[in-house]
Structure formats: structure tokens, C-alpha cells
Amino acid sequence: MNSAIRIHQYGGPEVLTLESVAVGEPAAGEVRVRHSAIGLNFIDVYQRTGLYPVAGFPQTLGMEAAGVIEAVGAGVDGFAAGDRVAYAMALGSYCNARLMGVDKLVRLPDTIDDQTAAAMMLQGMTARYLLKSSFPVQAGDAILVMAAAGGVGTLLCQWANHLGATVIGCVGSADKARLAQENGCHHTILYKEEDVAARVREITGNAGVAAAYDAVGQATLMASLDSLRPTGTFVSYGNASGPISDFNIGLLAQKGSLYLQRPTLATYIRNRELLNECAQDLFDVVQSGAVKVRIGQTYPLAEVAQAHHDLEARQTTGATLLLP
Template identity: 60%
Template structure:
């Protein structure tokens, strides 16, 4: 019987158990996949801890993975047994085998291996909707990306540089600063040691940025708003440091008629045609070499507890992949 990570109660990393599970045949509109690689993301911690609620307990965490289709449910078109597929907004992917909605899976092109595919779907599609759909970054823009050495950050900063932007990134350590520089950042700010809003003003000669991409949350608000030019856009897409609990709408007016938005990947990929177009855009920049997907850590699926400890302790850079 295949194995998976199961969470029977919300809590710390230790609540995850590695145990046998029934997978079953795929129902209508679904496929069964034998996974070869599983992506790890901060959202998995939110679900495990109970910050985000799973539909029921026990549950298997994970949204991202790649592998081979081993069975196809009724009404599925475009995918067949033997296809290599990947997905970034499935559910229950911390598993050897998983049943996912076919509409969430895309075929992986030649030239992209399974570990890269598993590491790039959620983070890469997130970078895609941030840079191409939320605020379309163009040549000449100056942008600020918080946590530039993280999984989404390292993809997004390379991509933004490829689009012709001047990229400012914030990071938490000198090692991460070096990594950020290697991945497209023109300017790197150590946010623990420096006032990042003041540094952004210096770097931009007081003009500010067109957009701030903020997956950090509580620790960077409201200072992120001070980094924007008039009519700039504050894009909040995560809360690694805690949720922004008291967002003050009046500040947007005071600080220059700013825009603020809180997009999610799930809304963007709910439409199949949009998902396919986003994936095509992502696969294009990766296969061309414009963006390299940084898989910095690989671990057995059974070691998910330690992987979560490392991720929550900000010990990781780039992408982490679990291998079933």
C-alpha cells in the first residue's frame, strides 16, 4: 500500500506521520499519479499548523508535485496513462501516489526533469501571476521583492530582470544577499540590519518603486507602502512572518493614492485556459534558460518533519523537494 504524510491534529512539525494510505481509483475528471517529486511550500506549514483549515482531519498536506499518470478517470481529455505531469494547486501531494483533478495538471515538456517541475509549479506560477498578471512588469520599472532568496523570490527576481526591470530585493542574511545578487537583484537590502524603506528611497533617488511584492506580511507592513511611488501597487501574496491584521486603507491615500491587492494562485488557475497559458509562459522562460529553478534541497518524503522545521526556521533558500 502506498505511503503518505498524514496530519491527525493541527500543530508543530511533529504532528506529521508517515503511514500507509488507501488511494483508490480516480473518479470523473480526475487522474491518479505515481509521484516522483513533491514540492514544499510555506502554505503547507499554514495548513499543518491550523492557520489555514483543511477540509477535514486527518489530511495529507501538499499542493505541488510531479510524476507519471497511472490511471485516468471518466471524462478526462488531453491526459493519458504514461504522461509526465505536474501541478501546483492540487491537494494531498505529500504522498507516493495521489489522485488529483485533471484540470490542475499540465504536461511537463521535454528538457524539464521531475524535481524541477515539482519545484516550479506553485512557486513559478506564483511568480508568473505576480509579474505578468497582477502588476505587469515592464522594461524600465523599478520593483521591490521581499524575501528575494526564498523559493518564489529567486524565480521572480530572475524573471523580472529578464523583463528589463531594476530589481531591489530584501533578504535576512549576507549569504542570502549573495544568492539574491546571483539571481537578478541589482540591489540587495539586509532588512534585519537596515531600514529597508529608507534604503529604497536612497536607491531610487526618492522616487520609489512601481510595485512591492510582499510575501512576508506583518514584519514588512506598513513600511512596504513607504517604498512605493505615487499610484504604485502593494501586492501582498503571503504572510511568512504573520498575518497583517490591521490593514489601514487610509494609508493608501496618505502615501500617494496607492493600490493594494491580495491575489492568490488558486483564483488565477481556476480557469483551465488561464492555467495552460500561465504554465506555457513559465515553461518558456525556463526552457529558454532565462530563468533557472533553484532546487537547493532534496529530502526523502519520510523526512517531512525535519524539512518543515528548516523551512519555518528560515533555514532554506530556493526550492525544497521531497522524494517519495
């Protein structure tokens, strides 16, 4: 039997339960993937709590993993049994094995191991669309990255540095500041102790940043907006501190004719062409050594509740993996 982590209601980490679930053979257009490593992301928390509702219960959580194709259903092109694969944005990864369509699957290069792949697909492709689509970063741009020591943050800072940007990272502790600096930040700000916007103005000669990438949400909204240059871009791509609500769009005018985007990775990998382009960019930058994937911690799949607790308490750094 296959082990899976499922929820039967929304709630805290305690609603995550380990259960035995049959897998079976793939139907037409499906494959069966045996997981070797599973990524943990904040979107998993949002779905567990109901901030992002799931279709129904019981529900297996998890949005990314890496492993090997065990079996292939009729009509599948481009994939075969034995292929090493990875995916992101496909609900149901908290399990040993699963059936799934191939629309989110990509084959892995031989030079990228399974744990690295599971740690980087969702977060790395997120960093890619943030830097190349939400706001196309150019050499010489100054940017602000909230949660710079987190999973997306460490990849985003390295990649932005590689593109020639001046990277300002916002973090919660001195240890996280050191980690952010090791991962491409030229300047770090301790948001609990310093006035973020004032420090950004100091660092940029009062110019402000071209873009602020914010995965924290409500708690850092004003700091991000106040750090932007005129016509700067605020990209809100997460809600770690809670969702932004009752936003007054007039603030964008008052603070310098600002742009605001609330993107999601699903939009940027919505078809095979976009997925392949996004994944290939990620593979290329990792294989070049310009971006290194840091796995901060791993947990057995059965200990997923503790992993969720630690993620929500901001006790994790880099990427977090669940191991089946």
C-alpha cells in the same frame, strides 16, 4: 500500500505523521499519479497550523508535485497512462501516489525534468501572475522583492530582470544577499541591519518603487508601503512572519494613493485556459534559460517535519523538494 503524510490536528511540525493509505483505481474523470518529486511551500505551513483551514481530518497536505500518470478513469480527455505531468494548488501531494481530477494537471515538456517541475510549478506560476497580472512590470520599472532569496523570490527576481526591471531584493543575511544577486537582483538590502525604505529611496533617487512584492507579511508591511512611489502597488502574497491584521485602509491615502492587492494563485489558474496560459509562460521562460530553477535542498518524504522546521526558521534557500 501507499505512504502519505497526514495531519489529524493543527499544530507544529510534530503533527505530520507518515501513514499507509490505500489508493485504488481512478473513478470517472480521475487519474492516478505516481509522484517522483513533491514541492514544499509556505502554504503547507499555513494549512498545517490552521491559518488556512483544511476541510477536515485526517488530511494529506502538500499542494504540488510531478510524476507520471499510472491509470486513467472513464471520461478523461487529454491525458493518458504514461504521461509525465505536474500540478499545483491541488491539496494532497505529500504521498507516493494519489487519485485526482485533471483540472490542475499539465503535461510536462520533455526538456523539463520531474524535480525541476515539482520545484517550479507553484512558485513559478506565482511569479508569473505577480509580474504579469498583479502589477504588469514594464522595462524600466523599479520593484522591491521581499524574501528575494526564497523559492518564489529567486524566480521572481530573475523573471523581473528578464523583463527589464530594476530589481531591489530584501534579504536576511549576507549569504542570501549573494544568492539574490546571482538570481537577478541589481541591489540587495539587509532588512535586519538597514532601513529598507531609506535604502530604497537612496537607490531610486528618492522616487520609490513601482511595486513591492511581499511574502513576509506583518513584519515588513510598513517597510513595503514606505518604499512605494505615489500610486505604487503593494502586493501581499504571503504571511511568513504572520498575517497582516487590523489594517487601516487610510494608510494607502496617506502614503501616496497606493494600491493594495492580496492575491492567490488559485484565482489566476481557476480554469483550463488560464492554467495552460500560465504554465506555458513558465515553461517558455525556463526553457529559454532566462529563468533558472534552483533547488536549494531536498528531504526524504518521511522527513517532512524537519523540512517544515527549516522552512519556518528561514534556513532554506531556493526551492525545497520532498522525495517519495
